[in-house]
Amino acid sequence: xxxRYKLAGMLTALLLVVVGIFSLSSNVSAAGEGKITGTVKLTxxxxxxxxxxxxxxxxxxxxxxxxxxxxxTVVAGADGGLANVVVYISEGYSGGATAATNPxxxxxxxxxxxxxxxxxxxxxxxxxxxSDQTTHNIHPLPxxxxxxxGWNKSQPPGSAPFDVTWKAEEIAIPVxxxxxxxxxxYIAVVKGPYGTSDDKGSYTIDNVPPGSYTLTxxxxxxxxxxxxxxxxxxxxxxxxFTFKAK
Amino acid sequence: xxxxxxxxxxCGMVLSLGxxxxxxxxxxxxxxxxxxxxxxTPAEQRGHGLYLRYCFECHGVxxxxxxxxxxxxxxxxRNFTLAVFKCRSTPTGTLPLDKDLEDTIERGIVHSNMPSWxxxxxxxxxxxxxxIKTFSARWKxxxxxxxxxxxxxxxxxxxxxxxxxxxxxxxxxxKCHGVEGRANGxxxxxxxxxxxxxxxxxNFHDSDRFKCGSTDQDMYRDFMTGxxxxxxxxxxxxxxxxxxxxxxxxxxxxxxxxxxxxxxxxIAKQLGLKPINPNAPAQSDSNQQQNNQPQSK
Numbered sequence: 001x002x003x004r005y006k007l008a009g010m011l012t013a014l015l016l017v018v019v020g021i022f023s024l025s026s027n028v029s030a031a032g033e034g035k036i037t038g039t040v041k042l043t044x045x046x047x048x049x050x051x052x053x054x055x056x057x058x059x060x061x062x063x064x065x066x067x068x069x070x071x072x073t074v075v076a077g078a079d080g081g082l083a084n085v086v087v088y089i090s091e092g093y094s095g096g097a098t099a100a101t102n103p104x105x106x107x108x109x110x111x112x113x114x115x116x117x118x119x120x121x122x123x124x125x126x127x128x129x130x131s132d133q134t135t136h137n138i139h140p141l142p143x144x145x146x147x148x149x150g151w152n153k154s155q156p157p158g159s160a161p162f163d164v165t166w167k168a169e170e171i172a173i174p175v176x177x178x179x180x181x182x183x184x185x186y187i188a189v190v191k192g193p194y195g196t197s198d199d200k201g202s203y204t205i206d207n208v209p210p211g212s213y214t215l216t217x218x219x220x221x222x223x224x225x226x227x228x229x230x231x232x233x234x235x236x237x238x239x240x241f242t243f244k245a246k
Numbered sequence: 247x248x249x250x251x252x253x254x255x256x257c258g259m260v261l262s263l264g265x266x267x268x269x270x271x272x273x274x275x276x277x278x279x280x281x282x283x284x285x286x287t288p289a290e291q292r293g294h295g296l297y298l299r300y301c302f303e304c305h306g307v308x309x310x311x312x313x314x315x316x317x318x319x320x321x322x323x324r325n326f327t328l329a330v331f332k333c334r335s336t337p338t339g340t341l342p343l344d345k346d347l348e349d350t351i352e353r354g355i356v357h358s359n360m361p362s363w364x365x366x367x368x369x370x371x372x373x374x375x376x377x378i379k380t381f382s383a384r385w386k387x388x389x390x391x392x393x394x395x396x397x398x399x400x401x402x403x404x405x406x407x408x409x410x411x412x413x414x415x416x417x418x419x420x421k422c423h424g425v426e427g428r429a430n431g432x433x434x435x436x437x438x439x440x441x442x443x444x445x446x447x448x449n450f451h452d453s454d455r456f457k458c459g460s461t462d463q464d465m466y467r468d469f470m471t472g473x474x475x476x477x478x479x480x481x482x483x484x485x486x487x488x489x490x491x492x493x494x495x496x497x498x499x500x501x502x503x504x505x506x507x508x509x510x511x512x513i514a515k516q517l518g519l520k521p522i523n524p525n526a527p528a529q530s531d532s533n534q535q536q537n538n539q540p541q542s543k
Contacts, residue, residue: 056432056433057421057432057433058525134418135417135418135421137477137479138479139477139479141440144327144328144382145383149339149340149384149388150330150339150440150474151337151338151339151472151474151480152338152339152472152474152476152477152478152479152480153338153472153479153480153482153483154417154472154479154480154481154483154484155483155484156416156417156418156484159483159484160483162483178422178433178437178438178477178479179418179421179422179433179477180433181433181436181437181438
């Protein structure tokens with residue numbers, strides 16, 4: 001009788017372990033393997049990036065001494081790579097939020113937003129930092145009715161960074177500083193995996209489960225473009241985008 | 247002949263009774279205001295009637311702040327469809343309490359076209375708030391924020407006024423309000439509200455009254471909540487309660503002489519308080535810390 005109980009107990013334990021390993025490994029393969037990469041290019045003549053006059057705040061001006069900051073509405077590299085483009089899955093992804101908990105950050109540095117465009121998952125923490133020796137007020141302005149609420153907080157020099165999250169998908173929330181009227185940026189709140197193009201125009205979207213998707217690339221001035229992409233297990237998908245200068 | 251007269255009289259009675267009943271039915275409520283459409287609560291219905299009598303000319307029938315008088319008004323009437331309000335007891339980004347909105351209606355907003363609606367009954371103001379809340383879905387999906395706590399006001403001292411001036415410099419109120427509080431800071435000319443319309447910072451030398459109430463407690467609250475929809479941010483993360491009181495006392499010294507700031511003005515005069523110099527190095531922090539100890543006051 002006792003041995004039968006022991007055997008049953010051991011079998012159950014073994015079963016649990018096996019099920020555990022299976023569910024773990026399937027999670028890993030769903031979340032970890034897939035990847036989408038590509039580049040975003042700009043054709044035509046990039047618009048002239050105007051120099052920003054920061055003379056009203058000596059701290060800001062000093063941060064760019066000898067190399068004045070420029071308006072970042074369209075930032076294109078020498079080889080036509082277009083930066084600050086958010087690429088995200090607009091159709092075909094059913095995984096919900098990626099549960100990304102690594103905080104992305106928006107830094108007020110040199111009286112500019114770094115990065116100029118920050119992408120963040122729904123409910124993913126976003127760290128707000130002021131690295132400047134001047135006061136900024138960070139003032140996101142979500143669209144009414146989109147599900148996010150705006151606020152307006154002061155960050156004097158030396159303030160501790162703080163975390164915020166966004167409840168709803170919104171491409172994209174403008175953010176500004178009332179004290180420094182040239183400071184404009186965007187917070188793109190996406191649902192699921194995303195990538196942002198660097199100054200060469202390259203982007204990578206990690207943690208994409210195998211499947212067929214529609215990707216959308218958003219640029220603040222040039223609008224949106226879509227592309228189809230398929231991701232297979234162990235085989236990353238690729239999708240390139242080309243925006244035409246206005 | 248007499249029968250005919252009686253018949254006419256009777257007909258008249260019946261007719262007038264019928265008309266009275268019909269009117270009473272149409273009115274829906276005892277107030278006599280027209281019955282609004284939709285599934286309004288009684289309070290919202292009453293508020294709707296009051297709104298159409300007192301508010302729509304500026305705030306618009308749709309509550310969007312685009313009433314007939316709106317083009318001629320600056321600052322613009324509030325757009326209730328956004329559910330963003332300047333005067334709240336709740337943190338930045340959150341909905342106000344009903345009481346905050348009732349207080350705003352009662353007080354009115356000085357330096358704007360919004361008059362005080364003190365002549366209305368308290369119940370009327372509550373009904374108006376109930377109706378105003380029907381303009382935005384935010385009231386259905388969100389709850390008002392937790393009101394900020396305002397600790398008891400300490401006694402004003404010379405140290406507190408000096409410390410308040412140091413806070414004014416440290417958190418850079420002067421960037422917009424100017425080194426003397428004359429609304430001429432380096433950023434004053436470029437300020438815009440959330441709709442991108444030009445807006446001016448408050449000039450402390452103009453008045454001893456503020457938009458969201460004129461008591462010391464109201465001032466304290468303004469720093470901590472910010473005035474949503476305007477460039478005035480919340481300083482809740484950066485000014486400690488004690489420092490906020492210091493700042494209240496310092497700002498009082500800038501305002502025109504009135505009964506509310508008699509003591510502050512007197513102390514400032516004795517101190518020979520000079521406007522801040524933003525380019526001078528900051529006062530030593532340790533000194534400031536020391537002064538912030540409550541026992542040193």
